[in-house]
Amino acid sequence: MNPKEAVTKGECERNGIEIETKATFAYKGKQEMFLDFSLIEDDEIEEVESPILQGITQEPWPKDVELYQPYEVEQILLPDNANCLAVQAFLKMCHLDYKVVHKENAEAMSPTLKVPFIKAGRFVIAELEGIVQFVNGKGITLTEKLDNEQKADMRAFMSLIHNVIENAELYICWVDKETYNEVTSVRHGSVYPWPLNHIQNWEKRSQVIKKLKALDWYNKTLEDVFSEVETCCEALNTRLDGKPYFFEEGPTELDALVFGHLFTILTTPLPRSDLANTVRNYPKLIELVQRIEKEYFKKQAKH
Incomplete structure (x- = not known):
């Protein structure tokens, strides 16, 4: 897409x-x-x-x-x-x-x-x-040096992440039975007493499934989901084109969004490693994630 x-x-x-x-x-x-x-x-x-x-x-x-x-x-x-x-x-x-x-x-x-x-x-x-x-609104922006076309590109790729990677994450957590039973239901219900934990899990799962059905994601297979993620990563990798960030002018909210999702995918233990393995096929995206972690999390933590 x-x-x-x-x-x-x-x-x-x-x-x-x-x-x-x-x-x-x-x-x-x-x-x-x-x-x-x-x-x-x-x-x-x-x-x-x-x-x-x-x-x-x-x-x-x-x-x-x-x-x-x-x-x-x-x-x-x-x-x-x-x-x-x-x-x-x-x-x-x-x-x-x-x-x-x-x-x-x-x-x-x-x-x-x-x-x-x-x-x-x-x-x-x-x-x-x-x-x-x-x-x-406070006069602070990461996109001041971008022209209108670059800003449009940025918004397009952010939308792509929301509509592909985020939906893939929801599918794996709430639709894939193995992940739901071993991870999602346990973690999501952990802060509630019995039987409220089961009620909360059921309500949340119903909401997510309703959303995924509306977006034509619910009936996808796991293979379909991983294929969608691969296509999205390919588009991101092409846009990055070996640069430190997606735009030569410096990091933007697009870099922040990509970092949030890819870092979490790479570091979250799941019963299936297919999603993380898909991301690992793109070393330049991995380098972006590592760069942002080092520059804005590890370095700032030392101060």
Whole structure:
């Protein structure tokens, strides 16, 4: 699939599901929107969902920004871990400080029901794209030197990752029976008592399957899934073309997103190693992952 072609069809489908989720959630009322968010006063919260981001332009980055995600050791799953790591990488590339806060119900606390999300002053912003817009609204951007065509390419490849690699991760975790029984059900249900753990697993699995059916992913075989990932990696590898980052001007949110997903795929133990082996067939992508880890995680950890 051509990555630019994936934008129109993929984003429409993906956004359609998100709109349905938000509408249903909004109907339940604002109190449920901030489940277990008692640490924050309701009148101090303002969700940021509009790309306009009114009222925050050029305000300084708060010193007490918190990034919320599930527990890493016992709970978080491959897709969520990848997205959380992508946001962390982006913030590090922007040299912005934040503190990671682990919550067992971080997903339910998020305004979009997806992790990660950040609390920055009175704003609560979820997912990489929303957080990028929020940061851009403060005059901080990684794409200042890119022209319009380059920015369009970047968005196309980010859409490709969401619509291929992320869906592949969801499929493997929630549809593949071996992975679900040995990893997903155990980790996802670990923070809940019996029988709530089984109820939570069933509800989440039903949601994921509904999404994958809408995107024509549910009826794929494992071989189909790995083939889709291989095609996506081939496109990413061609775009990288041996450069340190996808654009010569320096790292962007695309690099952060690729790092989050590929690093997590390579380092997450699963019953089947096919997904990681597919990524390992592209040494230049591996080098990109290692470069970002060394530059923005290992090096900064020493300071």
